[in-house]
Structures are given as structure tokens and as C-alpha cells.
Amino acid sequence: MNTANDVEIADRMSRRRAIVVGLAAVAFIAFQFVDNPFFIVSDPGTQRAVIRRVLWAAYTGALLLGLATGGGLLDRRVRVLVDDEVSRGHYRTASTAGFWIAMATGMLIYLYGGYDLYTGQQAIYLVVTPAVAAALLVFAYLEMRALRSG
């Protein structure tokens, strides 16, 4: 049985999660432009690029894990409220948005990228980055909209 306190905590956690997800998405996008924009594409062989490639993979993995698991809230009663059917619907919508962004980017690379312009790794980077960012931004937006008082 949930209490008023559980509902209040869930409300607060949902709001905090939406803000964190939105900020993480903005930081993720900004990260791509810092130092050497689209580093993987322009400078794949250097040690610096290798480090950033690992950082990108870790960051992307963490974001996807956070999105898929709801952020790993510990208290099960609160977690059930935070990840209720509305949030699960938002997760599905966000995943769908990410999927279509990936498809569109992939098609653009295929049509306009030329045969040997990008390596497989570079193409994956170009497809995954906007898709992950879009999924996170859509999720954050939908959650914030749902939390707005009506």
C-alpha cells in the first residue's frame, strides 16, 4: 500500500529524473562539440581520439542504461510509482523517436556519405549519437509535461 509520502517522494524523484535526463542529453550533445567537433570522423587515429572514443562509449552506455532502467532508484515502492505506466509509455515514445532518428541519419549517411567516406565505426557514431540524444530529450520533455500541474 502506497502512502502520501511515497507519492510525494515519487513526484519529486520523477521531476528530478526528468531534469537530470534533460541536462545529461544537453551535456551529451555539447560533449560532441568540445575540443574537436565530431572527433571520431575527423581524427580517428590519435591517442586523444581513442580516449574520447572510450569516453563516448561509456557515456552513451550509461545514458542508455539509465533510460532503460529508470535511473536505478533503490526503494521498490517509490520505483513502482516513478516508473508507472505513464513513464513506461514515455520510455516507449522516446525509444521510438530515437529509432526513427537513427533510421533517418543512417539513410542520409548511406545516400550522401559516399562509399568510403566513413568507416563502420564512424558511421555507427554518427547514427547512435543523435538517436540517443533525441530519445533522452523526448523522454525528459514528456516527463516534464506530465508533471506540470493541470
Place this chain on the structure above:
Amino acid sequence: MADQLRNRLREERARRSLTQAELAVLVGVSRKTINTVENGVFVPSTVLALQLARALGTTVEELFQLAG
């Protein structure tokens, strides 16, 4: 799909002098869920619709109607 469904959740809740948070506790969902259903942003599952109706002492048909 949300535009095909009208609901009287806000009116029924107000009639019982319940806040969104209080109804959320009764149903066992978050306030966010109550808010999105009331505003027609989210179409609830059958289970949730039945839970809402039971918590408000009414029927699903009273709470939700097809638009048009």
C-alpha cells in the same frame, strides 16, 4: 488516441474533494498518472481505468466516454 477519449476524472475527483495526490494514493499510482489522465494526455490501461472507477465509487463508463 487520446483525442478519441473524454473523461470526467477531474469532476469526479473534485466532487469527492480529493486532490490529485490523494487520489493517486487511493489508486496506488503517481500524481503524474492522475494528472496526465485528467488532461487527456494519456489514455489509461483497462486495469487503471477500473482502479480509478473503483476508487471514485463509479463506473468506467461514467468516467470515460468516446469523443463524438
